[in-house]
Amino acid sequence: MTALPQSVGAATTRSPRRRARRPAGLPWILPALVVSVGILYYCIGYTAYISTLDWDGASPLQEFVGGANYLKMVKDPIFWQSLQHTVIFFVVSFALRVVLGFVFASLLHSRLYLRTFYKVLIFIPVVLATATVAPVFRLIYAPTGTLNQLLEAVGLGSLTQLWLSNGAFALFAVITIQVWQSTGVSFVLYYAAMGQIEPDIVEAARLDGAGDFRVLRSIVWPGVRGTTIALAILTAIDSLKTFDVPFLVTSGGPSFATEFLGTQIYRVSIAYAQVGYGGSLSIVLLVLALAAAILINVTARRRERLDV
Amino acid sequence: MFETRRIRTRVGLQILLTVLVVPFVFPLVAMVQGSLAGAGWGNYATVLSLPLLPGFFLNSALVAAGVIVLVLVCTLMASFGFSKLHIPGKEVFFWLLLACLTMPGVVLLAPLFATVTQVGAYNTLWAVILPLAALQIPFTVLLTRNFVDGIPDQLIEAARVDGANMFQIFWSIMLPLMRPIIAAILVLVFINSWNEFLFPLLFLNTPEQQTITLVPQYFVGQYNNDQTKVLAAAVLTGLPVVIAYICLQRFFERGLAAGALK
Numbered sequence: 001m002t003a004l005p006q007s008v009g010a011a012t013t014r015s016p017r018r019r020a021r022r023p024a025g026l027p028w029i030l031p032a033l034v035v036s037v038g039i040l041y042y043c044i045g046y047t048a049y050i051s052t053l054d055w056d057g058a059s060p061l062q063e064f065v066g067g068a069n070y071l072k073m074v075k076d077p078i079f080w081q082s083l084q085h086t087v088i089f090f091v092v093s094f095a096l097r098v099v100l101g102f103v104f105a106s107l108l109h110s111r112l113y114l115r116t117f118y119k120v121l122i123f124i125p126v127v128l129a130t131a132t133v134a135p136v137f138r139l140i141y142a143p144t145g146t147l148n149q150l151l152e153a154v155g156l157g158s159l160t161q162l163w164l165s166n167g168a169f170a171l172f173a174v175i176t177i178q179v180w181q182s183t184g185v186s187f188v189l190y191y192a193a194m195g196q197i198e199p200d201i202v203e204a205a206r207l208d209g210a211g212d213f214r215v216l217r218s219i220v221w222p223g224v225r226g227t228t229i230a231l232a233i234l235t236a237i238d239s240l241k242t243f244d245v246p247f248l249v250t251s252g253g254p255s256f257a258t259e260f261l262g263t264q265i266y267r268v269s270i271a272y273a274q275v276g277y278g279g280s281l282s283i284v285l286l287v288l289a290l291a292a293a294i295l296i297n298v299t300a301r302r303r304e305r306l307d308v
Numbered sequence: 309m310f311e312t313r314r315i316r317t318r319v320g321l322q323i324l325l326t327v328l329v330v331p332f333v334f335p336l337v338a339m340v341q342g343s344l345a346g347a348g349w350g351n352y353a354t355v356l357s358l359p360l361l362p363g364f365f366l367n368s369a370l371v372a373a374g375v376i377v378l379v380l381v382c383t384l385m386a387s388f389g390f391s392k393l394h395i396p397g398k399e400v401f402f403w404l405l406l407a408c409l410t411m412p413g414v415v416l417l418a419p420l421f422a423t424v425t426q427v428g429a430y431n432t433l434w435a436v437i438l439p440l441a442a443l444q445i446p447f448t449v450l451l452t453r454n455f456v457d458g459i460p461d462q463l464i465e466a467a468r469v470d471g472a473n474m475f476q477i478f479w480s481i482m483l484p485l486m487r488p489i490i491a492a493i494l495v496l497v498f499i500n501s502w503n504e505f506l507f508p509l510l511f512l513n514t515p516e517q518q519t520i521t522l523v524p525q526y527f528v529g530q531y532n533n534d535q536t537k538v539l540a541a542a543v544l545t546g547l548p549v550v551i552a553y554i555c556l557q558r559f560f561e562r563g564l565a566a567g568a569l570k
Contacts, residue, residue: 023474025393029401032386035378036445037401039438040408046419057418100328106309107325112318120554121329123561124336127553129503131521132546135538136339146338180332188561194309202309212310220309241412244505262414270510275418282415289410 051279069280090239101186126184130244167257343539351540374437387452435511491559
């Protein structure tokens, strides 16, 4: 009956008292619930169950081991490494996505030439599959690849690196690829949000003598705050979900330097056939993703209250 | 957002924009260039002459079509229900759906694998279509509910007074009004399903059943890591989405933005 106050409110504002209740809608949402909530929650429940087993995923031999898989995880240095990579990934890619998206959006909200052309160029990486672009990135970062050739050509030969076989650089490579793929999204979101800012306010500030940077800092940036928060949640979830790029470009290596929870779950469950352990990693990943989304939402709301 | 009255600043900003865009275009250029190295267009001829290639494309198209139909039917009906009809505990159902937004596909790996093999769906496209649709519906419902909330209730009440039943209202009043958001969902879901990598990798194991995202890997095996052929294959797999995006660009951005602004 949670919907009741809402319909009563709607009735009193518009139509006479005796307005009939809204027609029943449960059958309308049923298909979505069955396909989405049904499959996904069934899988989560199943995963939670599997995570208490010692099982290879195929054989009829399943041994109940309780929390042993979770204990194993806490003691697994690769698990902590994956988490650390996720945090680094989140911090760096969030900063880059925000800065690049914001700069592109404000530039393309100015009167410049060929704006649609630039927009399309920034967005094309978003629509391309990681599987499609992975070969070219392997080529770019290869020892005799495009990036090193380019560095040689401009006289910075001393900066050439074995990008994908050095741990720190490999992680950096994975992050740049993901930023390359996702800046288009942050750009489009900022672009739309900036479209909602009243041009009058900007005009008035200009008349009062505010320069470009003052306008950006004091009017535009606070004006798109909602988008920045949405991006924080998106990036947090993306960081936890990271799978395609490290899997296809670095396979989690060299020696686990680009291992993320996603690639670890895949390796443990498929290559090592430790489905139970993979299940416990999955449950932790899920809890972290939900917690991150809630945490960012709550802190953003509290800040808002303090601001006002 | 920048003052562009002076021609100097305008040129300066244009140059800044161009410089910033270069890193985004560079890999694309490298990809096309690499695909033309060595045998030139011959690389494409080799890739295109592979008898299995049309199959990869067909499978991807079938997966995309299946997911689109499922997502559209579920999403349009659900957003109408959530936005305009009476459902006890409505917000609870809605939050159950929204919680799925955070769900990484890789988490579903073990249970899906066990279920798929059990029901005999392994190596069929259904094993990819159903979970993909399940993962996309939460987002599209969120997007569409926001949109439908903007359609005035009076329209529906007027139709009811005139004696229309719910199905007629949905079909003849809501659907035509929802056309812009339908277009946005279409592009979004098409691109996501066309680009899906993990589920086809897991559930489709014969080349006859596989989708185009597995093509670059297939070519790595086939051509002994001949990069030019792999890149030519990659360009070919990327073309359909780029074309779809450029044709429907306006809808796509509008849809994405509509979902995030609320």
